Amino acid sequence: MSKIVKIKINRPASSYRISVGSGTLASAGTWAQNALKKGGGKIVVVSNPTVFKLYGEQCESSLLQAGFTVTTFLMKDGEVHKSLRTAESALKAFSEAGLTRTDAVVALGGGVVGDLVGFAAAMYLRGVAFLQIPTTLLAMIDSSVGGKTGVNSAFGKNLIGAFHQPSGVLIDVSTLATLPSREVTAGFCEMIKHGVIAGKPLLKRTDELLEKYPIAEFAEHLENRNFRSEISNLIASNVEFKAEVVAGDEFESAEKIDARSRKILNFGHTLAHALEKVTNYRHFKHGEAVGYGILFAAELSKSLALCDTKVVNLLYDVVHRIGTLPSLAGIDATEVIEAFRFDKKNISGSLQMVLLKGLGRPVIVSQRDIPTKAFHTNLENFLQKRPGA
Numbered sequence: 001m002s003k004i005v006k007i008k009i010n011r012p013a014s015s016y017r018i019s020v021g022s023g024t025l026a027s028a029g030t031w032a033q034n035a036l037k038k039g040g041g042k043i044v045v046v047s048n049p050t051v052f053k054l055y056g057e058q059c060e061s062s063l064l065q066a067g068f069t070v071t072t073f074l075m076k077d078g079e080v081h082k083s084l085r086t087a088e089s090a091l092k093a094f095s096e097a098g099l100t101r102t103d104a105v106v107a108l109g110g111g112v113v114g115d116l117v118g119f120a121a122a123m124y125l126r127g128v129a130f131l132q133i134p135t136t137l138l139a140m141i142d143s144s145v146g147g148k149t150g151v152n153s154a155f156g157k158n159l160i161g162a163f164h165q166p167s168g169v170l171i172d173v174s175t176l177a178t179l180p181s182r183e184v185t186a187g188f189c190e191m192i193k194h195g196v197i198a199g200k201p202l203l204k205r206t207d208e209l210l211e212k213y214p215i216a217e218f219a220e221h222l223e224n225r226n227f228r229s230e231i232s233n234l235i236a237s238n239v240e241f242k243a244e245v246v247a248g249d250e251f252e253s254a255e256k257i258d259a260r261s262r263k264i265l266n267f268g269h270t271l272a273h274a275l276e277k278v279t280n281y282r283h284f285k286h287g288e289a290v291g292y293g294i295l296f297a298a299e300l301s302k303s304l305a306l307c308d309t310k311v312v313n314l315l316y317d318v319v320h321r322i323g324t325l326p327s328l329a330g331i332d333a334t335e336v337i338e339a340f341r342f343d344k345k346n347i348s349g350s351l352q353m354v355l356l357k358g359l360g361r362p363v364i365v366s367q368r369d370i371p372t373k374a375f376h377t378n379l380e381n382f383l384q385k386r387p388g389a
């Protein structure tokens with residue numbers, strides 16, 4: 001059971017396939033041969049100890065069987081390790097493995113591993129091929145697709161990076177059975193983000209799946225063949241949507257500000273990145289912060305008369321279906337506003353925010369065009385209301 005989504009970017013070397021299914025990891029070797037268009041050669045598998053213990057052996061033995069010479073590099077687990085220092089260690093590991101320009105790197109793990117490996121692969125010998133095997137829901141529907149790679153630094157999140165498309169993405173939904181529940185919630189937050197900007201049909205499918213299969217028993221549902229098939233299809237639809245947006249604006253052009261600009265994928269991320277920064281990346285999972293970001297962007301849109309209360313209420317309903325988000329207690333609005341200044345969506349001194357005219361109708365608004373008082377009042381009210389609790 002496997003579904004193929006093809007991402008077609010208008011540069012021949014940048015088109016690749018995203019395979020979605022259950023049990024696909026067992027054939028990682030033949031999949032890698034197809035994605036890299038060759039058998040044999042060196043591969044460095046980068047993962048972290050948590051993921052590698054669960055899926056490393058299966059992945060590597062399949063690659064070995066397919067004729068690849070495999071070396072492993074394990075980075076430490078956690079957002080704080082998505083850093084230049086870790087990237088440098090990865091580069092050292094690539095060099096020690098004797099990786100050449102015709103070899104490849106595999107990212108086995110969540111978005112942290114994927115972003116870091118993609119960035120290291122972009123830098124090593126000015127670019128070697130890399131393959132994504134995402135093992136979190138968030139990485140499956142979002143970070144493994146589209147070629148944004150990078151690391152965090154003292155001055156902000158993801159501010160150092162490169163566009164480097166993978167040569168292929170292999171999604172095995174059965175790996176989600178071991179995912180901690182907060183990570184499942186975080187992944188669904190990004191899925192809701194896609195639904196909101198893509199339009200009602202995708203959001204409705206997400207909501208219906210969550211209604212039919214309550215998130216509290218997510219791991220148990222994965223034992224059910226029908227669920228595995230339904231979640232695979234939903235993941236594939238999310239990937240299809242993202243692929244379409246990326247294909248139209250691969251490098252997130254500064255000038256492109258229409259409703260199909262890649263910037264729309266940042267819906268909910270302005271507040272999310274600021275929340276992560278002011279809590280030193282330790283309090284929220286990235287997706288959880290996006291959950292709050294979506295609600296804040298919707299509230300702000302309503303207060304600017306861009307969208308109506310119905311849309312905001314609908315978003316609260318869907319977000320509540322995916323569990324409780326970590327508390328916003330103690331988060332200071334002034335610090336959050338200061339963190340916005342370093343957001344990478346800041347163009348020529350003004351923050352670019354994605355707001356909402358309705359479902360499937362994102363709109364990019366310069367913060368200059370949002371009255372400062374309205375912005376601050378909305379933020380203070382939002383933080384005080386603590387909507388996720």
Ligand code: NAD
Nearest residue numbers: 050110111112113135136138139142143148175178179286
């Ligand atoms: P993560 O990579 O930190 O993974 C979350 C946790 O789950 C980790 O502890 C990891 O070891 C563990 N884990 C992973 N797979 C597992 C499995 N199958 N079973 C058990 N445990 C497992 O977090 P994430 O949410 O996957 O990724 C977040 C990162 O992705 C952030 O750094 C964010 O900036 C980035 N991101 C990038 C893009 C992009 O377009 N490049 C898009 C969205 C998010």
Ligand code: GLY
Nearest residue numbers: 146148262265266
């Ligand atoms: N996650 C935002 C993007 O890929 O553009």
